[in-house]
Amino acid sequence: MFGTFSLVAEDYKTRPDESAETSGMTFDELYEAYATDVLRVAYYYLGDRQRAEDVTQDVFVKFLTTRPTLYNGREKSWLLKVALNKCRDLWRSSWIKKVVLGHPSFELFPADDEIGRAADSIALAEAINSLPREFKEVVLLHYYQGYGVSEIAEMLEVAEGTVSSRLSRARARITKEMKGGHV
Amino acid sequence: MSQLEKLSDVSEHVLSGLKADSQLKHRILLSAAKASEKTGIRKGAVIALCSLSLVVILLCAWITSASIIPSQSPELQVIPAGGRRNSSPVSLQQIIEKASEVTPEAAKNAFESEQK
Numbered sequence: 001m002f003g004t005f006s007l008v009a010e011d012y013k014t015r016p017d018e019s020a021e022t023s024g025m026t027f028d029e030l031y032e033a034y035a036t037d038v039l040r041v042a043y044y045y046l047g048d049r050q051r052a053e054d055v056t057q058d059v060f061v062k063f064l065t066t067r068p069t070l071y072n073g074r075e076k077s078w079l080l081k082v083a084l085n086k087c088r089d090l091w092r093s094s095w096i097k098k099v100v101l102g103h104p105s106f107e108l109f110p111a112d113d114e115i116g117r118a119a120d121s122i123a124l125a126e127a128i129n130s131l132p133r134e135f136k137e138v139v140l141l142h143y144y145q146g147y148g149v150s151e152i153a154e155m156l157e158v159a160e161g162t163v164s165s166r167l168s169r170a171r172a173r174i175t176k177e178m179k180g181g182h183v
Numbered sequence: 184m185s186q187l188e189k190l191s192d193v194s195e196h197v198l199s200g201l202k203a204d205s206q207l208k209h210r211i212l213l214s215a216a217k218a219s220e221k222t223g224i225r226k227g228a229v230i231a232l233c234s235l236s237l238v239v240i241l242l243c244a245w246i247t248s249a250s251i252i253p254s255q256s257p258e259l260q261v262i263p264a265g266g267r268r269n270s271s272p273v274s275l276q277q278i279i280e281k282a283s284e285v286t287p288e289a290a291k292n293a294f295e296s297e298q299k
Contacts, residue, residue: 031211035203040194043201056203057211064215065222121193124186143190169186 023070045087055086081155127177128177135170
């Protein structure tokens, strides 16, 4: 139904360079390639599966209804940027303060054959989940999604020095959280 | 390699059961369709409102007989001193024609008799 939408309207202003070509990815291709990443980042951020799915839904609905101009290789960063903005909006809402901050929990979803191995990773996942929002964003984008400092600065619209500083402080907090564990 | 450097692998382990499935995709498509429908309804409502406003404006103009576009050139109304209007309106063309019929001699005679 929406698989053949062309990408017209400008939304993601930063263009990688003048020669960058407009992305030709359809909704189906974007969903298959990046929806799980968007869902997991939102889940890390919010700690609630239903809300993470809602955020993922909002991100892709925005893509379908606003038809942004995306450039090759920048599709995922646009999706993640929109997802993080949605997460921030939710984070500021009273719901998240009452439900998540009031009763912090981070349920994990290992595959059946991964349960044994997951035990080693739970501490790290929970340490990241307990980080303040600003630190969590940069850790997820840098260590989970593999973006560089300059790319993260562009996505979050902050200075590169701020990103580096947040990463450094986030590492220190995680180390402290894991009580001397090798982070 | 530190544990943080392996976050991508760690996440694959602890969140491997969390995937964007076809059900979520279906939800997205439904939601987008509803959003498009709402946008269409809003556009239709705006067009209908504009059309209605235009009809009301034209109706008001018609009722007050205010001609929006002048259909003919107005006639020159000659109003002499004292404020009494001539019984019939005289057009500017008629005045020019009458004036052109008067010769200079006739005008001079008329002026002299007026002086006497």
